[in-house]
Amino acid sequence: MTEDIKFILSEIEDQYLHDDNPRPWIIGFSGGKDSTMLLQLVWLAIRALPKELRTRRIYVVCNDTLVENPKISSFIHKTLQDIQAEAVKQAMPITVHQTTPRLEDTFWVNLLGKGYPAPNNTFRWCTDRLKINPTTEFIKAKISEVGEAIILLGTRSDESATRARSIEKSKIHIESQRLRKHMLPNAFVFAPISDILTDDLWQYLLQVNPPWGGTHRDLITLYRNANGGDCPLVIDTTTPSCGNSRFGCWVCTVVKKDKSMDALIDNGEDWLEPLAEFRDMLQDNRNNREWRQKWRRNGSEQEQDEKDWGPYVPERRAYMLKILLQAQKEVQKTEKDLVLINFQELVAIQVTWHRDSIFQYSVASIFNDVYGTGYENSDFNDQNIFEKQILKEACQTEEDFELINELLEIQKSKYILVNNYGLQSDIENHIESYSKKL
Ligand code: SF4
Numbered sequence: 397m398t399e400d401i402k403f404i405l406s407e408i409e410d411q412y413l414h415d416d417n418p419r420p421w422i423i424g425f426s427g428g429k430d431s432t433m434l435l436q437l438v439w440l441a442i443r444a445l446p447k448e449l450r451t452r453r454i455y456v457v458c459n460d461t462l463v464e465n466p467k468i469s470s471f472i473h474k475t476l477q478d479i480q481a482e483a484v485k486q487a488m489p490i491t492v493h494q495t496t497p498r499l500e501d502t503f504w505v506n507l508l509g510k511g512y513p514a515p516n517n518t519f520r521w522c523t524d525r526l527k528i529n530p531t532t533e534f535i536k537a538k539i540s541e542v543g544e545a546i547i548l549l550g551t552r553s554d555e556s557a558t559r560a561r562s563i564e565k566s567k568i569h570i571e572s573q574r575l576r577k578h579m580l581p582n583a584f585v586f587a588p589i590s591d592i593l594t595d596d597l598w599q600y601l602l603q604v605n606p607p608w609g610g611t612h613r614d615l616i617t618l619y620r621n622a623n624g625g626d627c628p629l630v631i632d633t634t635t636p637s638c639g640n641s642r643f644g645c646w647v648c649t650v651v652k653k654d655k656s657m658d659a660l661i662d663n664g665e666d667w668l669e670p671l672a673e674f675r676d677m678l679q680d681n682r683n684n685r686e687w688r689q690k691w692r693r694n695g696s697e698q699e700q701d702e703k704d705w706g707p708y709v710p711e712r713r714a715y716m717l718k719i720l721l722q723a724q725k726e727v728q729k730t731e732k733d734l735v736l737i738n739f740q741e742l743v744a745i746q747v748t749w750h751r752d753s754i755f756q757y758s759v760a761s762i763f764n765d766v767y768g769t770g771y772e773n774s775d776f777n778d779q780n781i782f783e784k785q786i787l788k789e790a791c792q793t794e795e796d797f798e799l800i801n802e803l804l805e806i807q808k809s810k811y812i813l814v815n816n817y818g819l820q821s822d823i824e825n826h827i828e829s830y831s832k833k834l
Pocket residue numbers: 461515520522523526527636638643644645647648649650
């Protein structure tokens with residue numbers, strides 16, 4: 397073990413034991429090399445402590461944008477399962493949590509539902525919605541439970557000049573030797589591997605197996621394949637560095653070419669081709685005048701500048717949904733459980749089309765066309781879906797959600813009948829019978 401690694405392990409251990417009233421640690425885990433190294437070192441440092449001292453909770457949080465590259469997504473999913481299982485076996489105070497964007501924030505609901513144009517550098521509407529907000533909500537929830545939290549990041553100074561600058565700048569806010577303030581109130585950042593160089597990082601991962609089992613071979617292969625056969629020590633600096641991921645979303649049009657996807661296909665993952673073609677279609681037609689409305693979503697008319705063009709016209713939204721479903725059907729020949737767009741998103745798209753007065757296209761008939769199924773329009777037309785999703789996120793437990801949802805249904809039934817008579821007593825009766833049930 398090198399002196400650097402020994403030093404980092406002792407720093408982690410010291411910080412872990414630092415508070416009397418331990419603030420939880422939240423590790424942002426992307427499955428990439430940096431957060432893998434970070435989690436591995438944290439794990440090893442804490443495992444060396446006697447069990448009775450492992451009292452501080454460690455939450456490993458991984459965000460799924462729902463448009464992850466499927467190859468990377470399945471690798472991360474398997475890793476998270478291993479981490480959770482081994483944490484229990486080894487009595488580690490670690491739990492794994494997966495976050496996802498809210499339904500109204502998903503890529504498909506915005507692109508195909510609202511007609512937002514594919515993101516680019518001037519209108520990058522996706523990063524907050526898909527990557528930043530879900531994790532931020534998780535951190536905020538933990539802070540509201542316990543008062544403060546420490547976020548562990550795998551940021552490193554040698555990654556790029558920009559990163560180096562941002563790490564350097566943030567040192568102005570240093571409160572102690574190791575922690576700096578996070579932009580969220582009552583949150584602090586601890587970046588224990590910030591001084592590790594990329595070559596040393598790979599060297600370490602090549603030599604030391606993960607404490608959650610297996611080897612890092614799959615991770616190294618993934619980097620090698622996604623970098624066009626290069627040695628994993630070479631970093632692909634063209635992929636967007638939003639969130640923690642080196643591999644952007646498979647739909648990403650902020651980069652000119654998705655080199656990771658192309659390299660995976662070149663390395664034998666041919667079944668990913670329909671996804672690459674779909675992304676290219678998005679890219680090629682983003683600024684196609686025929687595809688975009690004159691009207692922006694706020695009602696103003698725009699003609700002049702391409703950056704002011706409105707959302708996609710209804711016909712193109714419907715067309716893209718069809719092509720997406722065809723791509724999904726195609727990839728399911730190889731990966732039968734792979735879902736590119738989920739059922740809730742399809743329902744939300746239909747609801748959004750109706751809100752936009754789009755009645756000439758229906759999600760059900762597009763789906764039936766592609767899959768040969770017999771869905772009715774009403775199967776994709778649950779007006780309550782957004783409200784239910786928001787309510788679910790706001791409730792702390794399933795029981796809270798169930799009760800409040802039922803009370804809302806009672807209230808709605810009165811509303812539909814344009815008659816509020818007896819609403820209060822109905823609600824009181826329901827709460828009473830519900831509490832007897834518990
Ligand atoms: S990877 Fe691309 S599509 Fe995904 S959130 Fe980042 S900029 Fe948006």
